[in-house]
Structures are given as structure tokens and as C-alpha cells.
Amino acid sequence: MTDIDLAQAVLAGDRLALARTLSQVENGTPEGRSAMRSLFPHTGKAHLVGVTGASGTGKSSLVNQLARFYRNPNGDAQPRRVGIVAVDPTSPFSGGAILGDRIRMRDLAGDPGVFIRSMATRGSLGGIASTTVSVAQVLDAAGYDLVLIETVGAGQSEVDIARLAHTTIVVEAPGLGDDIQAIKAGILEIADVLVVNKADLPGVENTERALRGSLNLAHPLPHRFMHHGLRSETSGHGKLEEVAGQTDNPTAVEALWVPPILRTVALDGTGIPDLATAIANHRAYLESTGDWEQRERWRLQTELDLLLQTSLVEDFRSHLPGGAYEQALEDILARRVSPFQAVEELINGAERGFKENT
Amino acid sequence: MSERMIRVLIAKPGLDGHDRGAKVVARALRDAGMEVIYTGLRQTPEMIAEAALQEDVDAVGLSILSGAHMALVPRVLELLKTNGQGRVKVFLGGIVPDEDVPLLLDMGVIGIYGPGTLSDTYVNDIRKALTATND
Numbered sequence: 001m002t003d004i005d006l007a008q009a010v011l012a013g014d015r016l017a018l019a020r021t022l023s024q025v026e027n028g029t030p031e032g033r034s035a036m037r038s039l040f041p042h043t044g045k046a047h048l049v050g051v052t053g054a055s056g057t058g059k060s061s062l063v064n065q066l067a068r069f070y071r072n073p074n075g076d077a078q079p080r081r082v083g084i085v086a087v088d089p090t091s092p093f094s095g096g097a098i099l100g101d102r103i104r105m106r107d108l109a110g111d112p113g114v115f116i117r118s119m120a121t122r123g124s125l126g127g128i129a130s131t132t133v134s135v136a137q138v139l140d141a142a143g144y145d146l147v148l149i150e151t152v153g154a155g156q157s158e159v160d161i162a163r164l165a166h167t168t169i170v171v172e173a174p175g176l177g178d179d180i181q182a183i184k185a186g187i188l189e190i191a192d193v194l195v196v197n198k199a200d201l202p203g204v205e206n207t208e209r210a211l212r213g214s215l216n217l218a219h220p221l222p223h224r225f226m227h228h229g230l231r232s233e234t235s236g237h238g239k240l241e242e243v244a245g246q247t248d249n250p251t252a253v254e255a256l257w258v259p260p261i262l263r264t265v266a267l268d269g270t271g272i273p274d275l276a277t278a279i280a281n282h283r284a285y286l287e288s289t290g291d292w293e294q295r296e297r298w299r300l301q302t303e304l305d306l307l308l309q310t311s312l313v314e315d316f317r318s319h320l321p322g323g324a325y326e327q328a329l330e331d332i333l334a335r336r337v338s339p340f341q342a343v344e345e346l347i348n349g350a351e352r353g354f355k356e357n358t
Numbered sequence: 359m360s361e362r363m364i365r366v367l368i369a370k371p372g373l374d375g376h377d378r379g380a381k382v383v384a385r386a387l388r389d390a391g392m393e394v395i396y397t398g399l400r401q402t403p404e405m406i407a408e409a410a411l412q413e414d415v416d417a418v419g420l421s422i423l424s425g426a427h428m429a430l431v432p433r434v435l436e437l438l439k440t441n442g443q444g445r446v447k448v449f450l451g452g453i454v455p456d457e458d459v460p461l462l463l464d465m466g467v468i469g470i471y472g473p474g475t476l477s478d479t480y481v482n483d484i485r486k487a488l489t490a491t492n493d
Contacts, residue, residue, distance in 0.1 A: 016442045019414035027362060096388035102409060103398035109405040116412055120393050122363075 007038035050165030055153025083144030127158025
């Protein structure tokens with residue numbers, strides 16, 4: 001199959017072609033890049049939802065339940081096509097990986113409206129792989145209107161998902177830490193929706209209180225104080241908080257997104273409809289405030305910057321005189337030069353090389 | 359950019375609940391630098407074929423200790439072919455009577471590895487089988 005055919009087959013709904021394309025994109029092959037060229041104009045429709053949190057909080061089970069819910073929604077709602085990207089870590093020693101998220105997603109087997117793809121981080125440290133963004137885009141182009149992206153078990157600083165997803169769900173579980181953990185920077189900051197999973201376990205009140213406390217300490221921004229406004233209580237389903245200015249302009253209403261805190265039990269599906277409502281509310285919020293476009297811009301800019309960096313470094317290294325890079329590394333190891341100095345010398349040397357060549 | 363990563367699905371079809379062997383193999387393949395998708399217990403051949411398709415794997419390892427291999431293995435092979443994945447290599451672990459081994463190899467299984475097999479054996483077999491087909 002030529003690359004164009006491959007992309008056409010993906011658009012036509014061929015699952016094998018989709019799987020192949022995902023591999024090509026993940027491996028960064030020329031075929032993958034060429035397929036991306038044909039597919040990219042068809043992206044931008046899917047709601048990308050990130051699911052992150054520490055190991056063992058129940059991310060995979062939660063993704064499983066969410067996907068089930070979207071396939072069999074309550075009432076008259078249409079079922080949605082769900083793509084799932086599940087990321088697990090690559091071994092730093094062997095380069096291999098065990099990708100085990102599918103174990104929790106067996107309920108979804110046999111449903112043609114669901115496509116699950118596991119991927120390894122392949123050396124990326126931000127909780128997702130460097131190609132996860134492209135993999136999500138291919139699923140988007142293939143017509144999956146909701147793409148759930150599950151990160152590796154993330155601790156505190158694996159926050160790349162927030163740059164990729166429109167909506168980021170941070171999953172916590174009872175018993176994992178006190179309120180100081182909750183006010184540190186990092187993973188809690190990126191939450192658009194906070195989930196306390198395993199809510200049938202003891203200690204769930206404490207976890208929820210710590211999270212709520214941390215939100216109240218930090219959220220949201222000076223607006224509220226400037227307006228001396230009333231604020232409506234959130235119902236816990238991610239409704240907008242309205243801050244009405246009473247003093248200068250009685251009609252001014254500013255909407256701020258306050259991450260709702262929801263309890264779920266992913267094993268039996270408790271709380272999943274509320275979670276789906278919160279995700280939908282967040283999307284509506286993004287669209288009504290213009291944040292959707294803003295995130296889109298932020299996301300694509302990040303992607304552009306990363307690709308640019310990678311290509312520039314590769315191109316630069318291909319222009320270095322043979323052995324220069326290795327020599328620089330030896331010099332650093334022997335403490336003859338500092339890493340900064342080595343970089344400077346490499347860049348200067350390469351520039352001289354460019355000039356001699358031209 | 360990177361050299362092609364070998365992706366392997368390890369699955370346990372049928373009803374026996376003994377997954378120690380499957381986990382040992384999954385771990386050994388990981389340590390050999392492969393990406394292993396592990397699907398867990400009690401998979402139907404249909405679930406296995408579908409996972410193999412979505413994950414675009416190069417090889418599928420089946421672990422069967424129930425004695426149902428002569429029913430399950432042909433079914434998996436057939437479904438892979440139907441899905442256009444006839445190139446995917448299938449290997450088998452578990453308890454397989456000697457007289458079934460040639461029959462399974464005839465069906466296209468690349469190797470059958472009982473208890474006590476050294477991990478190098480199947481790691482090398484998988485690598486060899488894959489380099490033989492990919493150019």
C-alpha cells in the first residue's frame with residue numbers, strides 16, 4: 001500500500017490501516033510523516049481527554065468505565081466513538097516495556113467503536129511518549145471523537161499531558177499522602193477535573209478534604225477578590241462558578257473554571273456518569289470562553305517547538321565533523337571543559353564547518 | 359530514526375488461571391528490549407486477534423495449560439489471517455503433549471516452549487522469524 005492509500009484507508013475506517021499508521025507514526029518513519037501530511041487536515045475534531053495520576057490509583061479501570069459509558073450513554077445521547085491511548089514506561093536498561101493497561105479494558109473488546117492502542121514512553125520523561133500527540137491526532141483523523149489518553153503512573157512532575165489534552169483528569173486514591181502533597185506544584189495544578197477513585201475505601205473523606213483544601217488555598221486567582229463578588233457554590237459536577245461584580249458593573253459576570261472533585265469506584269462504575277458530565281461541562285466551558293482555541297494554539301505551538309528542536313539537533317549533529325561530539329563528551333568526562341563550554345565549542349566548530357562548506 | 363521496535367502480544371486464551379509462565383516470558387521479552395502487550399487471563403481467540411490488530415504486533419505468544427491448544431491455536435491463526443495479519447508470528451508456551459507438536463508447527467506456529475525453556479531460546483527464535491520475513 002502506498003502512503004496515500006494508507007491514509008485514505010484510515011479515513012475510510014480500515015482498522016488494520018489505522019494500526020499500521022499508528023506504528024509508522026510512533027516509529028517516526030518517512031511513511032508515518034507522509035501519512036500525517038494527508039491526515040492532519042482531518043484532525044482537530046476530537047476532544048482529547050488526559051487521564052493521569054500515581055500508579056495504582058485506577059487510571060486504566062477508570063478509562064475502561066468511561067469508554068463503556070460513552071458507548072452506552074444514559075437516555076437519548078448518541079454513543080460516541082472512543083479512541084484510547086495507554087502509555088506505560090520503557091525500561092531504561094533494556095529499552096523494552098510491558099504494556100499492561102489492556103488488562104483492565106477487557107470490557108471493551110469486540111466493540112468496533114473503540115480502538116485501544118498501548119504505547120511505551122521510549123525514553124520520554126513527561127509521562128507520555130514524544131509521539132503520543134501524533135498518535136492521538138491519527139485517532140482523531142480516523143473519526144474517534146473522544147480520545148482518552150492515559151499517562152504512565154505519574155508522580156509530581158509528569159505534566160506533559162496538560163499540554164496535549166483539552167481536559168486533564170487527575171486521579172487520586174485514598175491513603176496516598178497528606179495535605180502538603182496536595183499543595184505542591186505539579187500534577188494537581190494541571191487538573192481540570194479531580195477524581196478520588198476507590199471511593200469505597202476508608203479515608204476517602206480525608207483525601208477529598210485535602211484536595212478541596214488545596215483548591216481553596218490556590219484557586220482561583222485575584223478576580224474573586226477584586227470583585228468582592230458572590231460566588232455560587234459548585235455542585236461538584238464542574239458547573240461554572242460565577243463571580244458577579246456588585247460594585248462597578250452589576251451585570252459583569254466572569255466565569256472561572258474550578259476543578260470539580262468527584263468520587264468514583266472504577267471497579268463497579270460508581271460516579272462515572274458524573275465524571276462524564278464534568279468532562280462535557282469542561283468542554284462547554286473551553287468553547288464558551290475561547291480557551292479551546294487557546295489550548296489548541298498552545299498545544300500545536302509546543303508540538304512545533306519540539307519538532308523544530310529535534311530536527312535542528314539531528315541536522316546539527318549530522319554536520320559535525322566526525323568524532324567531534326564524542327571528543328566533547330570525553331573532554332567533559334575528564335573535566336577538561338564544562339558542559340556549557342563544550343556546547344559553545346561544538347557550535348562554533350560547526351559554524352566554521354558550515355562556512356568552509358559554502 | 360529509531361530501529362524498528364519488536365512488539366509482542368502475550369495472551370492467555372481459555373480458562374486456566376495459571377499465568378506465571380506468561381509473566382515470565384513477558385518479562386524476558388521486555389529484558390530483551392521488546393515491547394510486550396500483556397492482556398491478562400481468560401481471553402477468547404477473538405479478543406486476542408483484535409488486540410493483535412489494534413496493537414499492530416509482530417508476534418503473538420499464547421500460553422495454554424488447559425489442554426485446549428488444538429482448538430484455540432488454529433482459531434487464533436485463522437482470525438489473524440482473516441484480519442490481514444497472516445504475517446504475525448505465533449508461538450506457544452505451556453503444556454503441550456509431544457504428539458501435538460508437529461501438528462502445531464505444521465499449522466504455522468514458530469515454536470513451542472514448555473517448562474524449563476531458556477529465555478534465550480524463544481527470544482532468538484522470535485528475532486530470527488521476524489528478520490526472515492522483514493526483508
